[in-house]
Amino acid sequence: MDHQGRGAEHTAEAIELTYRHTRAGILAAVLLRERYRRMTLVRRIVAGLLLCTALLMIYGGRTPVASVAVWLLLSAFVWAIPYMYTSQALRIVEWQGEYRTTVTEDGVATVNDHCALTQRWTLFRGYGETDDAFVLLSRDRGVMWVETLPKQGLRDPRDADRLRELLDRHLRRL
16 A cells, blocks of 8 residues: 555554445534544533423413524534534545555554555554444544544554554543
């Protein structure tokens, strides 16, 4: 695999993945990022308060239907934020086709038909694991960068254990 000389060496420890991003995989990464940032609770509280306001308006009587509808839509919008974010992220990566990623002692190198990206371990603060993927979170304050390594992209199911060990050597499990 050609990584255009950007620091990804093939060693016995190299783990290769080949995959296409999926909505489920991106959603799992978005929700993990949201949990890490402690936004899940905030989102639930805000959506609940908006919904309660709508219900109070309904049971308070003499409230225009349009006002109630606005509060219900706001509640639904707040609840749906991770799903909308997932759709946007999928549009960004889906057209790029198949991803080929190599994880080594140096970091994570990814190529597709349109770009090549090498990320050193110092870019990431840690990682989390879902049923379907390993999710690496960036070091920046807002955790704006998320790298998803889908398990279905591994050549051999045993590579998941090797990848977990490699990640544990370089990153903190969140």
